[in-house]
Amino acid sequence: MRFxxxxxxxxxxxxxxxxxxxDVLVVSEVHRGAEDQQVIxxxxxxERVLLTEDKDFGRLVYLAGAPKVGVILLRFxxxxxxxxxxxxxxxxxxxxEKLKGSFVVMQPGRVRIRRxx
Numbered sequence: 825m826r827f828x829x830x831x832x833x834x835x836x837x838x839x840x841x842x843x844x845x846x847d848v849l850v851v852s853e854v855h856r857g858a859e860d861q862q863v864i865x866x867x868x869x870x871e872r873v874l875l876t877e878d879k880d881f882g883r884l885v886y887l888a889g890a891p892k893v894g895v896i897l898l899r900f901x902x903x904x905x906x907x908x909x910x911x912x913x914x915x916x917x918x919x920x921e922k923l924k925g926s927f928v929v930m931q932p933g934r935v936r937i938r939r940x941x
Contacts, residue, residue, distance in 0.1 A: 825920055826872040827875050828851065828867045828874050830875060833876055834909075840912065841912065841916070849872060861884065873894035874893055875912075876898065878897075882927065886941075892940045894923045894924045894926050894928070896923065897927070
């Protein structure tokens with residue numbers, strides 16, 4: 825699967841997905857300092873699911889009419905960071921087909937998947 829990791833995304837998640845042989849492009853490696861709108865456009869152009877910890881992407885995809893790419897919003901507090909990588913890898917394995925075109929919110933022990941309009 826193809827992902828775009830925002831600069832806010834924990835790099836351990838990138839390493840975990842790459843270890844599972846997913847194609848993960850990292851914003852800080854290709855376009856450091858890109859604005860959120862540029863990031864979401866890049867995800868659309870590259871047909872990648874965006875990985876982020878930045879809540880602003882919800883506003884972009886729901887209210888601002890940004891391209892309808894998949895977004896995975898990671899909401900793991902410091903005390904649960906040890907679970908993050910395994911949780912993301914499991915999510916991708918279980919819901920791979922649902923991730924494109926959906927807005928996913930991941931929290932410890934909870935995942936919400938909503939199809940984008």
